[in-house]
Amino acid sequence: MISAVILDAFGTAVRIRQRTNPYGALFREGRRQGVALTPNGPHFVMTANLTFDQVAEHLGIELSPSKRTEMKAALGKELASVEPYPDALDAIAKLQEAGVIIGICSNLAQPFGSVIRKAFPHVQYHAFSYELGIMKPTPEIYLALCSEMGVEAGHGNADKGRVVMIGDSRKCDRDGPNGLGIIGYHLDRSDLGQISDLTQFANQIIGHDCAK
Structure with missing residues (x-):
């Protein structure tokens, strides 16, 4: 049973249309x-x-x-210029309808936090680096979000279920979580990877058939 999904923000759930750096x-x-x-x-x-x-x-x-x-x-x-990917909105709606808890974990500067919260008003759980003072792939950032969501990292049990994460960084969104027992997946929007959009990912999660 998969009880919670953690999403990365930039490049995964949202994109920046006009980068000014x-x-x-x-x-x-x-x-x-x-x-x-x-x-x-x-x-x-x-x-x-x-x-x-x-x-x-x-x-x-x-x-x-x-x-x-x-x-x-x-x-x-x-x-x-920050906007949600359409498939992110679709995936979050599908997962929440299926009873899956959603959290967003991101390395970002303070001004961007409110933008992410506004983009996904129905997502209540967040682990933002500027608020916690630590960045992915530091283990504590994932554990803090799991604690906030009321789930446990690891392969789960009958009561808690499993936690999975997806994002566009292999280091921060796949390998980092994997080290804690959170099952991490890499999102490759170039269509060259196994998972190319979040709707596909959500359908696999709901079907309990998400392949790495």
Whole structure:
């Protein structure tokens, strides 16, 4: 029995139609100013529960009013372009109708969290890196979501059932969960893999016949 499904967000449940890379622009501005930025900048952005302005302030990057307006406009444009994949909406509806609990687990910066929640108002369970301070494939992020959903990682038992996860990253959405006994699957939207869309995946889950 499969009782819960964990979905990755970007590249799996949602897509960004217009990438503006505002944080990349912020880092470039910091380097231009001589700010010593470590290669772990993206990790900091996705594990610090900070607004865009607060990230800049914390890193010591000074932004003129015009530069701040420009970068925040770029961020707003990217956020506005986030949209659910149609098959994600269909899959979530099918799985919830079948009684499967749905959670979303994602590495993302703070401004994107509300966008994901708004895109899937009927999904109540989330594990976002900026809220927990850890990123996939750190085991604790998956375990935190399982705890929130009231399910147990592992191969399950008669009462708890099994937990599965799917996403477009082999490392974070397949191998990471597998190490905990959460059955991970790789989504390949190029049609070159075994699972190419979430409707297909949902049908297999509901039929208890999801093949890796």
